[in-house]
Amino acid sequence: MPAAESLLHDPAMRPRRFVAGGPLRGTIKVPGDKSISHRAVMFGALAVGETRVTGLLEGEDVMATADAMRAMGATIRRDDNGTWYINGVGVGGLLQPDRALEMGNSGTSTRLLMGLIASHGITATFTGDASLSKRPMGRVIDPLAQMGTAFTATPGPNGSQTLPLMIRGAAPAVPITYRLPVASAQVKSAILLAGLNTPGVTTVIEPIPTRDHSERMLTGFGADLTVEEQDGERVIRIRGEAELKPQTIEVPGDPSSAAFFIVAALIVPGSDLVIENVGLNPTRAGLVEVLRAMGGRIEEINPRIVGGEPVADLRVCHSPLHGITVDPAVAPSMIDEFPVLFVAAALAEGRTVTAGLDELRVKESDRLAVMATALSSIGVAVEEREDGLVIHGSGGARLPGGTGTAVATHLDHRIAMSMAVAGLASDAGVEVDDTRPIATSFPNFEALLDGLAQ
Incomplete structure (x- = not known):
C-alpha cells in the first residue's frame, strides 16, 4: 500500500491512499487500552x-x-x-x-x-x-x-x-x-x-x-x-x-484499536487473523456482539482475567455480513467503534440502521456527518439522520472507492483509520487527507496494516 502522492498544499499533512491487497493473516497485538x-x-x-x-x-x-x-x-x-x-x-x-x-x-x-x-x-x-x-x-x-x-x-x-x-x-x-x-x-x-x-x-x-x-x-x-x-x-x-x-498494572489491548483489524479481517476475502490480548470489558465489547449478530466469525481464545479486566485472544475470519438494526442501548459500550462499524455495514447484505448516536456529533469531529460524507464519496449509499446513519450495503462486493478528492478526516484519528479499512475492500482505493491524527491512539497502525495486507 504505497503512500499516495500529496494532492494537498499543506506540507505538514500526510495524505495516503489505502488500497486492496491480499487477505489479512497472522497474529498481531494492538496497543494498550x-x-x-x-x-x-x-x-x-x-x-x-x-x-x-x-x-x-x-x-x-x-x-x-x-x-x-x-x-x-x-x-x-x-x-x-x-x-x-x-x-x-x-x-x-x-x-x-x-x-x-x-x-x-x-x-x-x-x-x-x-x-x-x-x-x-x-x-x-x-x-x-x-x-x-x-x-x-x-x-x-x-x-x-x-x-x-x-x-x-x-x-x-x-x-x-x-x-x-x-x-x-x-x-x-x-x-x-x-x-x-x-x-x-x-x-x-x-x-x-x-x-x-x-x-x-x-x-x-x-x-x-x-x-x-x-x-x-x-x-x-x-x-x-x-x-x-x-x-x-x-x-x-x-x-x-x-x-x-x-x-502493578498490566494494560490489556485496546478493543477500540482492535476494532479496525476485526472489521478489516471480516470484509477482506480469505482473511484469518488472530488479535492477542484484547480487553473485553462488557462495558466496551458491544462491537463484537453487533458484528456477530451481522454474521461475523469472531472466536474468543484463552479467555482470562488480567488486572481485574476480562481479556481474550480473538480469531477473526472473513465472513458474509448482513445488515441489522442496531439496538440504541448498545451505543455506550461501543461509542468509539461506530465509524468502523459503518464500514462493515457498507460491505454487508441489505440495510443497517443505527440510532441514539447523538454523542458522535461532539467527538473529535461530528462523526455522523463526517462518516456519511466520507462513505458517500467512495460509492456507499448512506442516509444521515439526526441521531444515526442508515447504510445500504454492497452485499460483499468491493466498494467503488475514491478517485477524486481525498476523504476529509477533520483531525479525527478514528475517521482516518476507518476509511483506511474501507480502502482494503475497494476497487480504486481510498485516500485519506491526513494520517497524522492516527498517532493520538494507535502509533503503529499503518505498520501493522502494511505487515498484514500484502
Missing part, C-alpha cells in the same frame, strides 16, 4: 509510592496525561523494556503547575484531569489543538461547579464552553449526588475523581451504564467505592479524602 492507560497514569500519580505499568499505550493522548501529571508533581519514567514507573504525590498533594496543561487532541485527558484538579486548591489552564478546542466541556463543568470549582472557559458555538479553559479548584470541595443527563464515562469519571479529595461521599447515578474502568481501577488502588443497582440504575458512591496504594 487508551482508557485504562489514562487512568493508570492518573491514579498512579495520586498514590503514595511507586506504581508499575506494562503495556501502556504510548500514543500522544496518554503522553499528554503523563506530561500534565508531571507538571503537578508526579515522577514518571519509562525503562528500556517499556515498563513505566510512576511515583505519586498522594491524594490532595497535586502541585500548582507552572505552565498551561497542553492536551493536544485528548478529550479524555482534559475531562478527567478537570475532575482531579476540581477538589485540589490549585489553578490550571487547559489548552488543546484545533479539534479539541471545538469540543464542548459544559457537561463536565456543570457538576464540578456544583462541588465548588470555578471555571473560566472560552465561549463556543450555541453557548458551549470550550478550551482554552482555566479551572480553580475548591479546597475543600462539596460532595454532591449527580444523575448523569447523558451516558458519558468521562463525565462520570470526572465527578468520581473530584470526589477522591472531597470530604464525605460523592454519588453518581447512571441511568445507562457506561464503561467502568474508573470504578474497577479505583477499587484496585484502594479507594472506598461501591456500585449498586437501584431501580434499574447504577449508583456509584466514593468516599473522599482517600489514600491510594501503588499497584
